[in-house]
Amino acid sequence: MRLLAVTVSLGAALLVMATAPSYAAGGDAIFKKSCASCHYTDGPAKEKTISDQLAKKGPELFYAGSKFKKDWLAAWLQNPKPIRPMKYNSLSEVNKGDHPKMSAGDAAAVTDFLMGLTSPEVKAGVIKPAESAQAKAIFGKKMPCTGCHEYSVKGEVHGGKSGPSLVGAGKRLNPDWVYAYLANIKVFKPVRDMPDFASVLNPKDLENVAAYIATFE
Amino acid sequence: MSRFVIVTAMALGLALGVVGSAQAADSKQVFDFYCAQCHGVNGDGKGINVTKDFATDPRNFTVTADMEKRSDEDIRGVIKDGGPSISKSPLMPPWGATLSAAEVDGLLAYIRTMCKCKGK
Numbered sequence: 554m555r556l557l558a559v560t561v562s563l564g565a566a567l568l569v570m571a572t573a574p575s576y577a578a579g580g581d582a583i584f585k586k587s588c589a590s591c592h593y594t595d596g597p598a599k600e601k602t603i604s605d606q607l608a609k610k611g612p613e614l615f616y617a618g619s620k621f622k623k624d625w626l627a628a629w630l631q632n633p634k635p636i637r638p639m640k641y642n643s644l645s646e647v648n649k650g651d652h653p654k655m656s657a658g659d660a661a662a663v664t665d666f667l668m669g670l671t672s673p674e675v676k677a678g679v680i681k682p683a684e685s686a687q688a689k690a691i692f693g694k695k696m697p698c699t700g701c702h703e704y705s706v707k708g709e710v711h712g713g714k715s716g717p718s719l720v721g722a723g724k725r726l727n728p729d730w731v732y733a734y735l736a737n738i739k740v741f742k743p744v745r746d747m748p749d750f751a752s753v754l755n756p757k758d759l760e761n762v763a764a765y766i767a768t769f770e
Numbered sequence: 771m772s773r774f775v776i777v778t779a780m781a782l783g784l785a786l787g788v789v790g791s792a793q794a795a796d797s798k799q800v801f802d803f804y805c806a807q808c809h810g811v812n813g814d815g816k817g818i819n820v821t822k823d824f825a826t827d828p829r830n831f832t833v834t835a836d837m838e839k840r841s842d843e844d845i846r847g848v849i850k851d852g853g854p855s856i857s858k859s860p861l862m863p864p865w866g867a868t869l870s871a872a873e874v875d876g877l878l879a880y881i882r883t884m885c886k887c888k889g890k
Contacts (some may be wrong), residue, residue, distance in 0.1 A: 603803045644806055644818050700861045701807065701819055713819030715807035746804055752867035753852075 580585050580666030583659050588614075598743050605620055606744040607745045616672035616741060618728045629725075630660035636725075638703060639715040672733070674740050680728035688765035691758055696750055698762070705770060716747060719769050728767035735759040753767050793835035797876035804865060805877065813884040826859035842878055845889065849874050 584594065593599065596615030600606045614730050617626070633652035640646040655663065692698045703710050703718040710720055722731075736751050738761050751759060788790035802815075808817040808824075820828060831837060847855050849869065853862035869877070882888065 603799050607803075639818065639827050644802075644811070695860060696863065697825075699823065700863075711821075711823045713807075713821060713824065715817075715819050746807055748865055749867035750862040750863075753864050 580662035580664070580765075583655075583663050584666050587653065587655070587659075588663070594667075596670075596672070598741065600742075600744040605743055609642065611641055613742075615665060615670055616675070616730070617667040618669055618671040619675035619677075619733070620727060621667070622725060622727060623664060626667060627660050627664040627726045630655045630663055631657055635718075637717045644715060672730075672741070674737055675727070675730050675733040677729055680732045680760060680767065682723060682728060682767035683761075683764040684768055685761050685765060687758065688761035691754065692765060693761055696754060701747070719766055722766050722769040726766065728763050731766050732760055732763035735763060794834070797873075798879040800869070800873050801877055801880050804869070808861070813881065824861065826853075826861050831881050831884040834885050834887045837881070838887040838890060841889040843889075845878050845881060846874050849877060 556592070562684045591609075591611035592614045593609075594614050596616070598613060600609070629650070632656060633650070633654060635648040635650045635652075637648050640648050692704075698704075698719070701713040701716040703712040703714065703720055705711075705720045710718075712719075735754075736756060738745070738747065738749050738751065754762075779815040800810075802811055804815055805813075808815075808819045808828045809831065810816040810828075815830035817828060829836070844856055848858065848862060850864060850866035852864035853859040855864075865874075
């Protein structure tokens, strides 16, 4: 009798496991299975050397919830168009746009998981989108972000190719994160090919640049 | 005794050679990571950021005649403080808060191998 009960409950458990739809899985489980081979989510930043950075197949995501806008992230995971002109960590291979796609259900679950990964370095609700003469001068000429980042002028793409594109950055990036990144870049990326602009620009300038990037279409 | 001195000297020379080439390899990695995006892996000024929008020509480190006019101190300074420190383009950004003094020295030495020149 006891054997029967054990067999039945074991059978029921197996049935539940076999029929459980994949979208019911938590975003963290989907991430672990589908994304964790290229992206790490357990901060703080692990890289200490250039070799550490070059060994990574994709960007670290331990502060994804502070960096990205939720609606953009959920849509991008279903239709991942290239953000970087070049393949990650490469100056010779272009980005083929071969990031895996997710179903709407999986994308929603993974988005929920990633949006929970926030950084204490990012103060929420401080930077609002705004154009300013100071920011335009810094972005284009004084400390030209344009040298390494693409941006759009009336739908036409200009700028350099080594960094992630800033076309559509207003929809993609949380301006509070952009400010925090400019102000304290080493916390997010200790080893990166972008200079530390907080060493040469004052906090107000960095705020203005973050606010300006938040207007980018 | 003399044999011991010779062997010791050879071992020391070998060790120094290994250290030297390891430093050169490190400097190439530093150059490729930070500098090649604009100056090109070969140092010819043809990095991937140099599009029609790029407002200046990044320095071509392989032109001996240009590079021998630049002192070591100028090159260290421009790496650390950016182009405007020697009245050149701000498209060369300041790397002083990113690179160590040893990395800057390594880059200087690596760039001097590209121009096959010494600074005046």
